[in-house]
Amino acid sequence: MQITSTQRKAIDHYYNELEAYHTHKVTHETAVRSAFQNLLAAFAQSANWTLIPEQTLANGKRPDGTLRDTFNLPRGYWEARDTRDDLNIEIRKKINAVYPITNTIFEDTRRAVLYQNNKLVLEADLKQPKELTNVLDTFVHYAEPDIATFEHAVKDFKESIPDLAQGLMKRIKEEHAKNKSFVAAFASSLDLCRTSLDPNMSSDTVDEMLRLLGSATYPLDPCRPGRGGRRSLESQTTEEPFLPSSPLWLVSHHHPRRFDVHRLHRRRAGCSSSWTS
Numbered sequence: 001m002q003i004t005s006t007q008r009k010a011i012d013h014y015y016n017e018l019e020a021y022h023t024h025k026v027t028h029e030t031a032v033r034s035a036f037q038n039l040l041a042a043f044a045q046s047a048n049w050t051l052i053p054e055q056t057l058a059n060g061k062r063p064d065g066t067l068r069d070t071f072n073l074p075r076g077y078w079e080a081r082d083t084r085d086d087l088n089i090e091i092r093k094k095i096n097a098v099y100p101i102t103n104t105i106f107e108d109t110r111r112a113v114l115y116q117n118n119k120l121v122l123e124a125d126l127k128q129p130k131e132l133t134n135v136l137d138t139f140v141h142y143a144e145p146d147i148a149t150f151e152h153a154v155k156d157f158k159e160s161i162p163d164l165a166q167g168l169m170k171r172i173k174e175e176h177a178k179n180k181s182f183v184a185a186f187a188s189s190l191d192l193c194r195t196s197l198d199p200n201m202s203s204d205t206v207d208e209m210l211r212l213l214g215s216a217t218y219p220l221d222p223c224r225p226g227r228g229g230r231r232s233l234e235s236q237t238t239e240e241p242f243l244p245s246s247p248l249w250l251v252s253h254h255h256p257r258r259f260d261v262h263r264l265h266r267r268r269a270g271c272s273s274s275w276t277s
Contacts, residue, residue, distance in 0.1 A: 003133055010042035011129060018109060032109050033080035037065060040078055040105070040136065047140040049075050061099050073147060076103040076139055083108055103142045105135065116142050172207050 003011075017035035026032060041051040044067050055066040057074075065078035077100050081090045087108045095101060101115035107126065112135045114122040124135040175182040186206065193209075194201050 003137070004046060007042055007046065007133075010039050011132065014039040014132075015129075027083050029080055029082035029085075032082060033064060036080060036107055036109065037078075040065065040067075043136045043140050044076075047075070049140065051078070057100070059098060061097065063099060063104075074100075075147065076105070076142070077101075079104065079106045081106070081108040083110060087111055087113065102144055103139065105139055114139060117144065168210070169207070172210055 014035050017038070018032070021027070021032050021035070037051065037053065044051050048070050049067040050069075052066045052068060053064065054062055056062045057066070063077040064080045066074055067076040067078070069075050079090075079094055079099070081087055085108060087106060090108075091106045091113060094106070101118050103117075104115045106113045106115075110126055112122075112124045112126055112132075113120065114124070114135050116138075122135055122138055124131040126132050126135075176186070186203075190201070190203055190206050193206055
């Protein structure tokens with residue numbers, strides 16, 4: 001495996017810090033854990049993750065470190081112990097206390113144990129640079145199945161935006177030509193936009209608003225996305241009503257094959273479980 005110069009410097013600094021603590025006979029967790037925290041943060045940065053110390057989770061647990069990605073999704077956890085502890089016993093205590101082990105490193109400066117997908121996958125002798133590098137690299141390159149699906153969906157959506165926009169405009173033009181209910185509702189909304197926003201607003205501008213709304217598959221509020229979920233206008237079949245009541249309303253209908261970003265967010269961010277899609 002290849003590591004960056006920044007990571008190599010972080011590893012050297014980690015060993016230097018531990019040596020300094022050893023010289024001063026410092027062994028307690030609150031002191032020695034800072035060395036691994038700095039090292040872990042350097043490796044996390046390469047994956048665009050941020051290490052957040054002592055963050056309380058939705059279940060009330062507070063790992064020594066939670067690592068979150070650019071979507072604010074938790075990608076991993078870190079638990080430190082000192083050398084006076086029996087690491088295996090401490091790990092069992094945390095597991096029994098329902099701490100997450102979806103992607104979690106337990107370490108005591110001498111040894112690291114990595115759990116992924118709720119299973120023990122790797123143990124490392126932290127005194128060996130290769131084993132130290134391997135456990136960190138394995139940690140920051142792991143993606144839970146839901147996360148991997150989410151990242152793939154984001155990539156696909158970015159690539160498909162031009163096609164989605166073109167398809168939406170084609171559908172809007174078709175509805176203008178053949179759908180009397182759409183034409184009436186569109187005229188009403190155009191009048192409303194001219195009254196409320198701009199008296200000179202053109203019908204093309206409202207068409208563009210429709211296109212943008214139709215591409216916005218998910219609303220802004222992640223915890224309250226709307227009854228039943230919403231999907232883009234472009235994904236509707238020609239048999240479905242394009243606009244049931246207003247051109248500015250997206251059809252409330254959940255697509256069975258779409259990746260459920262709201263389910264993922266609610267599970268990870270602790271949104272109220274009383275709302276169901």
